[in-house]
Amino acid sequence: MSTATAPPQAHAIGCSHCEEDAPVPTGARIRGWVTAVAAVLVVLACALSYFAVYPAWVNALFVIAAVVGCVFPAQRALQGLRRRTLDINALMVVAVTGAVAIGEFEEAAMVVSLFAAAQWLEAQSLDRARQAIGQLLDAAPVEVLIRDAGGERRVGLDAVPIGALMVVRPGERLALDGLVQGGRSDVNQAPITGESLPVEKGAGDEIFAGTINGHGALVVAVTRRRADTTLARIVRLVETAQAQRAPVQQFIDRFAAWYTPTVVLLAALVATLPVLVAGQPFDVWLYRALVLLVVACPCALVISTPVSVVSALAGAARQGVLVKGGAHLERLATVRVVAFDKTGTLTTGTFSLEAVIPLAAATADEVIRAAAAVEAHSEHPIAVAIVADAMAGGAPLAPASDVRALPGLGVEGVVAGASIVCGTPRLFNQRGWMTPVLADLATSVTAKGLSPVLVARAGVAMGVLGLRDRPKAEAAQVVADLRRHEGVRVAMITGDHDAPARAMASELNVEILKSQQLPQDKVAAVQSLRREYGAVAMVGDGVNDAPALAASDVGIAMGAMGSAVAIEAADVALMSDDLSKLRYALRLSRATRNNIRVNVALSIVLKVAFLALAAAGVATLWMAVLADTGASALVVANAVRLRKFQ
Incomplete structure (x- = not known):
């Protein structure tokens, strides 16, 4: 997983709409009008020529059309x-100048x-692809209904403070x-998660x-x-991603860096060698050289x-x-291997406490409440389940101090002056607290497919908790599709x-299992x-x-909606918890x-074909332009289909 991407660099050769030039000062609308004027002048000149009007007038109109049409290409060329x-x-400017x-x-x-018409059409197509994701922001309301002590009133988005109450009808x-804060409703989250x-x-x-x-x-x-919403963050990241170059694109840019001077040199040789060596007419070979320049x-x-x-990035978003x-x-x-974390990725991440085995003089309730007192300071799904079970009776939990998380092992803290430790059998083995009886209990719990949590007070085991997680409804099908399709x-x-990891892997038909992995082990x-x-x-939570x-x-983060950390940590963020989006991402990458x-x-086939025609003297200048811009238009049309890839 890369941590940085080089900023975009200018193409060695390319099209006006795919360079990072400053915007043309006169704007896209004026460019469209200039293109239209040039086209009208050409049509008018052709009509006058057909009716045998003075040739000088006709030629003058053609020259004016050429000059008008060259305004923007000349600006880009400079x-x-x-x-x-x-x-x-x-x-193009060289070719038109030479033709005149x-x-x-x-x-x-x-x-x-x-050329001008084709470039304008291409630019419109590419801009639509680039702006597709930004249109999500454009569709958002420009003001909201705010409720405060003075009643309800409409307020512009930039004036809404954090904490304000917004009424959504x-x-x-x-x-x-x-x-x-109030009310219940069904909300369509498709603009962010893609789920209709x-x-x-609710509250x-x-x-x-x-x-x-x-x-x-x-x-x-x-x-x-407004600027910090999840949607705004997504749009910014996608727009940044669209500006970055993929490795294959960087290779093409490097190729173009030496290709262009080679083509210019070849065209110069075509224009001069036949004249100097064989005494051929200069205007004929200059024309062929100009055709070669445009075709190449x-x-x-x-x-x-x-x-x-x-197009792919916009469609994916x-x-x-x-x-x-x-x-x-x-x-x-x-990718040849997709590796999943288990809890919350392949499974729902919602555990249920299904076994409580007390030891010594402790009762089941004491074991649960001692564990819950320290687990209340953890956000791990197992901790959430233990705390929820302990709170079900309604009595408050005892306060815990000096609580410390032990990554991959458990949590410890002080409750009522005594040290309480909740953790894995590995943690108890490390601390020398594991006894044969405790080991047998942990084994019996894991044999049932439960995740064991051992609880100790002052270094003496109090009991064992067994918790169960369940696979997501779509997990087995997604695993099967990834392997089969x-x-x-x-x-x-x-x-x-x-044991519980192996049971889950067997249920989902996962072929490779690595269990009991600490963060560094992963x-x-x-x-x-x-x-x-x-x-x-x-694939994990990011x-x-x-x-x-x-x-x-x-790196792929699941359920990243609303989590800035997950979005920043991953190369790919699946905004929902739907595992099927992972297969979509794989299929999209291969389709791209x-x-x-x-x-x-x-592009290469069309170039080779027209280069052969140019070398034979068959291709004309307008055919060369049509070939170049036509190929570009076909490329754009083929690529924008990715926006609607399913």
């Missing part, structure tokens, strides 16, 4: 030359008009993140900007300002990768899959005891899987599994790789 790069704009110089006025005007789109089924929300539930309220009214306490420009090749990546760059998308397509191996890396397990099988994707995610080729291959092949 920007490129300042960076010491050549692009299609520079080659040898008296091919009609062809010069036709070429620049076709049925059918309205949420503008800000918050916690529900509504989720019921205490978190709710997110961009989601759509259902049938009920809600009162929501705002928890994040690898515009379609240069945009073949970025347009596919941009709409499905609730946040991929943080083309490099991660490319690596995901090479995606051709990857599935592993489970968990800190849980071997890193070693990922490295071991990579050595044995190839690229590894690690917080407790951060080291393992970082050690993997692609295939899409790029098709685009590259299409």
Whole structure:
């Protein structure tokens, strides 16, 4: 898992719409009008020529059309030359100038008009792909209904403070993140999670900007300002990811750096050698050299990768899959092993306390409440289950002090002046507290498929708790699909005891199991899987599994909606807890790789074909422009299909 990506660099050669140039000062709308004017002038000149009007007037109109059409290509060409790069704009200006110089006025005007129109259409298509994710923000309300001591009033989003009470009426789109304070309703979270089924929300539930309220009214306490909402964070990350270059794109850029000067040199030789060596007409070979310049420009090749990546990232975000760059998308397509954490990833993460075995003079209730007193300071799902069971009777828990988490082992603290330790058999073995009786009890609990938690007071065992977790409803099907349809191996890396972990692996048909893994052990397990099988994707919660995610080729965080830590920690963040989104991400990465291959092949085949025609003297300038811009248009059209990939 990479930690940084180099910032974008200018293309050595490319198209005006795929460079990071400053925006053209006159704006896109004026560019469209200039293109239209050039086209009208060409049509008018052709009409006058048809009716045999004065040739001088016709030629003048063609020249004016060529000059008007060259305004923006010339501007882009100058920007490129300042960076010491050549692009299609520079080659086009040279070609049009050369055509005018040898008296091919009609062809010069036709070429620049076709080029301008095609570039404008391509830019529109690519911009739509880039802006697809940003449109989610545009759809959000510009103001919200706030309730305070003075009643209810409409307030602009930027003026809403954290803690304000926001009233959301049925059918309205949420503008800000918050916690529900009153009311119940079904909320459509598809804009963030990609799941169309509504989720019921009530008091205490978190709710997110961009989601759509259902049938009920809600009162929501705002928890994040407009710029810090989960949706705004997602949009920023996707836009940043779209600006980054995948490795294959970096290779194409390096290729173009030496390819362009080679083409220019070759064109110069085509224009001069036949004249100098064989006494051929200069205007004929200059024309062929100009055609070669236009045909050889690898515009379609240069945009073949970025347009596919941009479309894929936007489409993924709409499905609730946040991929943080083309490099991660490319690596995901090479994954041979998908390794899952168990708790909360393959399982629901909601434990139930199913066995309490007291020892010595302790009662079952004393064991549970002693454990709950220290576990109340932990957010681990096992701790949550123990505390919930202890609180079910209604009596408050005893206060605990000096509570300390023992990563992968348990938790300890002081309750009523005595040290209380809750943890795994490994922890009790390390501390020398494990007795034959305690070991037998722990074994009997694990034999039932339960996760054992041993409890000790002042170094003496009080009892054993047994807790059960259950697999997610879709887990078995997802594991089967990954193995059968995606051709990857599935592993489970968990800190849980071997027996319950093995029972879960057997139930889900997971082929590789690594149990009783501490955080540092999980890193070693990922490295071991990579050595044995190839690229590894690690799937976890993005917080407790951060080291393992970082050690993997692609780190994937589940259920990242609302968790800034999870989104930042992972290469890929699945905003919901739906495991099927993982298979979608794998399929999308491979579809993107295939899409790029098709685009590259299409670009190369068309270039080779028209280079042959140019060398034979068959291709004309306008045919060369049509070939170049037509190839680019086909590449864009093929790539934007990824936005709707399912």
